[in-house]
Amino acid sequence: MVNYPNKKGSFQRAKVGHSNRGMSFESMINESNDYYVSNNIANIHKKPIPIQIVKVDYPSRAGAVIKEAYYKVPSTTDYNGIYKGFHIDFEAKETINKTSFPLSNIHTHQIEHLINIKKHGGISFLLIFFKAKDEIYLLETNYLEEFFIRSASGRKSISYTELQVCGHLVKEGIAPRVDYLKIVDKLVKKAWAFFVW
Amino acid sequence: MVNYPNKKGSFQRAKVGHSNRGMSFESMINESNDYYVSNNIANIHKKPIPIQIVKVDYPSRAGAVIKEAYYKVPSTTDYNGIYKGFHIDFEAKETINKTSFPLSNIHTHQIEHLINIKKHGGISFLLIFFKAKDEIYLLETNYLEEFFIRSASGRKSISYTELQVCGHLVKEGIAPRVDYLKIVDKLVKKAWAFFVW
Numbered sequence: 557m558v559n560y561p562n563k564k565g566s567f568q569r570a571k572v573g574h575s576n577r578g579m580s581f582e583s584m585i586n587e588s589n590d591y592y593v594s595n596n597i598a599n600i601h602k603k604p605i606p607i608q609i610v611k612v613d614y615p616s617r618a619g620a621v622i623k624e625a626y627y628k629v630p631s632t633t634d635y636n637g638i639y640k641g642f643h644i645d646f647e648a649k650e651t652i653n654k655t656s657f658p659l660s661n662i663h664t665h666q667i668e669h670l671i672n673i674k675k676h677g678g679i680s681f682l683l684i685f686f687k688a689k690d691e692i693y694l695l696e697t698n699y700l701e702e703f704f705i706r707s708a709s710g711r712k713s714i715s716y717t718e719l720q721v722c723g724h725l726v727k728e729g730i731a732p733r734v735d736y737l738k739i740v741d742k743l744v745k746k747a748w749a750f751f752v753w
Numbered sequence: 754m755v756n757y758p759n760k761k762g763s764f765q766r767a768k769v770g771h772s773n774r775g776m777s778f779e780s781m782i783n784e785s786n787d788y789y790v791s792n793n794i795a796n797i798h799k800k801p802i803p804i805q806i807v808k809v810d811y812p813s814r815a816g817a818v819i820k821e822a823y824y825k826v827p828s829t830t831d832y833n834g835i836y837k838g839f840h841i842d843f844e845a846k847e848t849i850n851k852t853s854f855p856l857s858n859i860h861t862h863q864i865e866h867l868i869n870i871k872k873h874g875g876i877s878f879l880l881i882f883f884k885a886k887d888e889i890y891l892l893e894t895n896y897l898e899e900f901f902i903r904s905a906s907g908r909k910s911i912s913y914t915e916l917q918v919c920g921h922l923v924k925e926g927i928a929p930r931v932d933y934l935k936i937v938d939k940l941v942k943k944a945w946a947f948f949v950w
Contacts, residue, residue, distance in 0.1 A: 599866075599873050601829055604803040607819065622804065622822035632798055636833060641874030643840040672796050677838025 579733075581650040581685040585635065588732035592639075598737060600637030600644055606630050632669050633680075639737060640744050643678035645670065646736075650685035656713040657684050659704060667704050670697045679743050683726070683736060684719065693723035694739045776930075778847040778882040782832065785929035789836075795934060797834030797841055803827050829866050830877075836934060837941050840875035842867065843933075847882035853910040854881050856901060864901050867894045876940050880923070880933060881916065890920035891936045 582602070592598040611624035633647040647670065649661045662682065673680040680697045695714070699722040703714050714722075724739040779799070789795040808821035830844040844867065846858045859879065870877040871894045879892045892911070896919040900911050911919075921936040 593869075596872075599869050599875075604801040604825075605806075606801040607804055607822075609802075620824055622824070623820065625804075625819040625822055627817060627819070628801075638840040638842075638870055638873040638875045641840070643835040643838070643875075645835075669796075672790075673835060675793075676796050676835045678796075678835045678840075 581648055584733045585648050588734045588736065591732040592737060598637060598639035600635060600639065602635050629663065631665065633666055639740060642744060642747065643673065644740065645673040645678055645680040646683055648683040650687055652687050654688040656715045657719065658713045659707050660712065667700060671701055679740060679747060686716065692726040692728060692734055693719050694726050694736055695719065695723040696743065778845055781930045782845050785931045788929040789934060795834060795836035797832060797836065799832050826860065828862065830863055836937060839941060839944065840870065841937065842870040842875055842877040843880055845880040847884055849884050851885040853912045854916060855910045856904050857909065864897060868898055876937060876944060883913065889923040889925060889931055890916045891923050891933055892916065892920040893940065
């Protein structure tokens with residue numbers, strides 16, 4: 557058993573014997589996107605973290621050093637790009653929760669953004685990494701929207717069982733590590749079926 | 754006459770009487786994108802500046818302060834999003850040059866990225882603000898690619914005359930300030946015309 561630091565600086569045990577031990581969900585997705593780009597399958601990237609820069613020094617010719625900056629609340633989602641001519645937009649979240657995914661993990665305006673992308677004819681979704689199960693689910697925006705609406709007056713999370721029913725289990729492998737485009741292929745077919753000829 | 758600082762900290766005179774005096778090209782485009790988003794016309798955003806964070810302090814509960822970070826070379830373009838179901842991707846550049854746009858203003862991998870987006874079925878282009886003329890041109894990626902190929906053995910810039918011939922003049926107004934989607938409408942029509950039925 558090895559201890560890996562998580563984002564908040566505390567430690568959690570990584571399960572040995574699983575394909576993704578020690579690797580952050582973000583790294584797993586970035587690696588998959590690199591695979592897609594280099595194999596000419598898609599062009600999807602993670603957006604940089606939005607930062608408010610306050611102070612920049614120029615100590616040498618070599619370049620600028622940012623000396624004071626703050627994290628900003630992201631106005632959109634983390635990932636977007638293009639696949640088979642479709643605009644792809646998604647957010648990726650992981651949870652150590654065993655029984656549900658708390659909706660507080662995702663900003664309201666990010667959900668609104670995903671809904672908006674769908675309205676403009678894009679394919680948008682949420683990727684959820686259930687660490688306790690070592691399973692990744694792709695949840696289409698229309699279901700996310702339903703769970704979000706429900707949260708206003710009821711349950712504020714998506715149960716693991718609901719996710720199994722409403723989401724798509726994403727196969728994990730070596731290359732690509734998180735082959736979410738296999739699921740997106742189904743969504744592309746749906747998008748074409750709904751297309752007005 | 755008013756002096757406005759430009760990005761590099763030096764000063765240049767702003768021309769009074771022009772609609773965009775004092776406003777950076779980036780701000781003009783951001784304002785236009787805000788207009789498109791809030792009027793439900795498109796969903797296009799500027800990506801955050803990519804930064805390598807080295808040191809973060811947590812002085813209080815209020816949040817983190819980035820104390821050391823560096824600018825990274827962007828791996829993609831500055832703007833992307835969706836319009837009329839199409840993936841939109843572009844880079845925006847301004848020049849104070851009077852007779853030409855130097856291709857050194859845009860990174861090689863950004864040109865490659867624009868070409869790649871086009872291959873995947875997206876609409877990609879370069880927006881050039883010719884400050885001396887107070888004119889904005891939209892240059893489709895296929896022309897940008899041609900000028901880029903030429904630059905390997907010949908002229909390393911796009912002349913103003915070439916831009917007038919190969920590019921599309923973008924109308925400037927109040928809202929949206931830079932109505933580049935009017936030109937993209939033409940590209941959408943072309944994309945449909947080239948579509949394999």
